[in-house]
Amino acid sequence: MPNKILIIEDELFLLHFLEQRLEKENYNVDVARDGKEALEMFERNKYSLILLDLMLPFVSGFELIGKIRSDKRNAKTPILVLSASSSEDSMTESLAIGANDFLKKPFAIDVLLSQVEHFVGDSKLMKAVPFD
Amino acid sequence: MIDFPPFLQNLYLRFYEYPLFIQIALVVSAISFATFLLTNVVMSLQRLEYSFLETRLVKLRKIVNGEITFKLMLKDRVVDQDIDGVVRRFNKIAITNKLVKQVITEELIYLRRNFSGYTATVLAKLYNRLNFMKSSISKLESRSWDVQAEGLREFQELPVPTEDIALINPLLNDQNDDVRIEAQAAYIRLNSHNPFKFLDSATEELLEWHQIILFEMIINTPRADIPAFSKWLDSDNLSVIIFSIKLIVHYQQLEAIPNIIKLLDHDDENVKEITIYAVGQLGAEESEQKLIAIFQESDLPIKVKILEAIGNIGSGKSERFLTDQYLMAEEFSLIKTAGCALGNQPGFDGDKFSAIHTLSLKQKTILSHCLNSLIRN
Numbered sequence: 001m002p003n004k005i006l007i008i009e010d011e012l013f014l015l016h017f018l019e020q021r022l023e024k025e026n027y028n029v030d031v032a033r034d035g036k037e038a039l040e041m042f043e044r045n046k047y048s049l050i051l052l053d054l055m056l057p058f059v060s061g062f063e064l065i066g067k068i069r070s071d072k073r074n075a076k077t078p079i080l081v082l083s084a085s086s087s088e089d090s091m092t093e094s095l096a097i098g099a100n101d102f103l104k105k106p107f108a109i110d111v112l113l114s115q116v117e118h119f120v121g122d123s124k125l126m127k128a129v130p131f132d
Numbered sequence: 133m134i135d136f137p138p139f140l141q142n143l144y145l146r147f148y149e150y151p152l153f154i155q156i157a158l159v160v161s162a163i164s165f166a167t168f169l170l171t172n173v174v175m176s177l178q179r180l181e182y183s184f185l186e187t188r189l190v191k192l193r194k195i196v197n198g199e200i201t202f203k204l205m206l207k208d209r210v211v212d213q214d215i216d217g218v219v220r221r222f223n224k225i226a227i228t229n230k231l232v233k234q235v236i237t238e239e240l241i242y243l244r245r246n247f248s249g250y251t252a253t254v255l256a257k258l259y260n261r262l263n264f265m266k267s268s269i270s271k272l273e274s275r276s277w278d279v280q281a282e283g284l285r286e287f288q289e290l291p292v293p294t295e296d297i298a299l300i301n302p303l304l305n306d307q308n309d310d311v312r313i314e315a316q317a318a319y320i321r322l323n324s325h326n327p328f329k330f331l332d333s334a335t336e337e338l339l340e341w342h343q344i345i346l347f348e349m350i351i352n353t354p355r356a357d358i359p360a361f362s363k364w365l366d367s368d369n370l371s372v373i374i375f376s377i378k379l380i381v382h383y384q385q386l387e388a389i390p391n392i393i394k395l396l397d398h399d400d401e402n403v404k405e406i407t408i409y410a411v412g413q414l415g416a417e418e419s420e421q422k423l424i425a426i427f428q429e430s431d432l433p434i435k436v437k438i439l440e441a442i443g444n445i446g447s448g449k450s451e452r453f454l455t456d457q458y459l460m461a462e463e464f465s466l467i468k469t470a471g472c473a474l475g476n477q478p479g480f481d482g483d484k485f486s487a488i489h490t491l492s493l494k495q496k497t498i499l500s501h502c503l504n505s506l507i508r509n
Contacts, residue, residue, distance in 0.1 A: 013242070017205065021205075024206060084245070084246075105245065105246050106252065107246075107247065107248060108248050108249025108250060108251065109205075109247060109249065111249065
């Protein structure tokens with residue numbers, strides 16, 4: 001199954017830029033502009049990685065992380081939080097409820113790409129190594 | 133002499149046949165109706181203008197974003213010719229136009245807020261090639277406070293030559309609150325050496341919301357070293373003292389405790405209140421005696437703060453004082469705060485306390501609440 005990444009971000013420019021940038025790196029990318037749309041996509045798809053902003057309309061990023069972790073299909077999917085929040089509480093809370101890592105805005109694109117490679121690359125490796 | 137149409141002449145003649153109050157009513161109605169029409173026409177024109185402007189802005193933003201994204205940001209490596217190409221394209225869309233310039237500046241600011249590293253460097257180069265700095269500088273000299281504030285925001289977000297940073301100094305004590313806060317925020321962000329120097333000469337009040345914004349700016353701007361904020365505890369500007377105390381607490385500058393304790397005798401109630409809060413947060417055991425000394429002469433809100441502070445310090449040395457307050461106070465806020473402060477003292481045993489002292493139902497309930505591990509501070 002091809003590696004699929006879901007980006008959940010309400011700022012349209014950022015959403016589409018990240019989509020284009022990741023597609024340029026040959027990733028298969030879906031996008032959602034808010035939590036509601038993201039939840040609908042989880043019902044249809046399984047993802048290798050979720051990039052998510054904490055400040056989202058309708059369903060907050062924190063709530064969404066909780067729902068992802070309770071959804072069987074994506075419970076183990078790595079979640080990388082992208083947020084402008086500088087608060088240590090936001091970082092701590094998002095990691096505590098199930099995010100795998102936190103990237104604070106502004107971030108360097110090459111750092112984001114290496115994080116994506118780290119998470120998606122690991123899943124590629126896991127698929128390549130059969131369990132006996 | 134103007135020749136009016138017959139019906140207007142008739143209207144004019146009939147008008148003078150009416151009683152005076154009818155004439156007045158007709159005139160007022162006519163003026164009101166004319167005003168109503170004029171207002172609606174002006175509003176409709178403004179809405180139309182706004183709608184055209186919005187459409188134009190959307191179109192411009194699309195072009196600008198497209199250029200920056202496809203020609204620069206999506207590339208792994210950007211060369212000078214790429215940037216020059218974007219500059220040429222922007223020149224074609226009338227870059228001398230204020231609106232175009234503003235859109236490009238806003239998009240660059242937006243991108244710098246979201247991206248750092250190599251992308252930020254490329255965007256900075258683009259900004260310099262576009263020579264927008266002159267425009268930002270000229271905004272600082274504008275007579276309109278909103279234009280000045282806009283220029284200061286651009287200063288903060290976009291690369292500024294070192295020699296131009298001093299241009300914001302005259303605005304650090306501007307009478308206008310918005311200009312002042314933008315100037316101070318820009319100063320912190322742009323001065324890597326001694327970013328708090330503006331506190332030396334801050335004559336205008338640092339409003340509460342100013343302090344919140346500056347606080348966020350300080351903790352979000354990477355700094356090699358944070359100064360000892362105690363140097364501003366004797367400022368003539370009370371808001372600077374208060375702000376410094378908050379920073380001392382945030383950065384836990386324990387060496388400032390002796391200077392902070394001196395402020396417990398300050399004449400200003402706001403300074404006193406924040407000082408009491410600070411000694412609690414810093415765990416300043418050496419302040420407890422002083423807190424107890426000023427307790428009786430203080431107003432109720434200050435008394436509550438003192439009890440909270442002693443509770444936060446939690447040294448155990450003032451348990452007797454807290455017990456007295458808990459048992460003898462009549463005000464609910466005092467009883468509750470004293471109870472919770474007691475609960476924070478090391479080794480405090482609620483059961484033993486209840487057995488020794490005769491507690492009213494109210495006191496027992498409060499103590500139980502304070503000792504509830506789900507609620508305790």
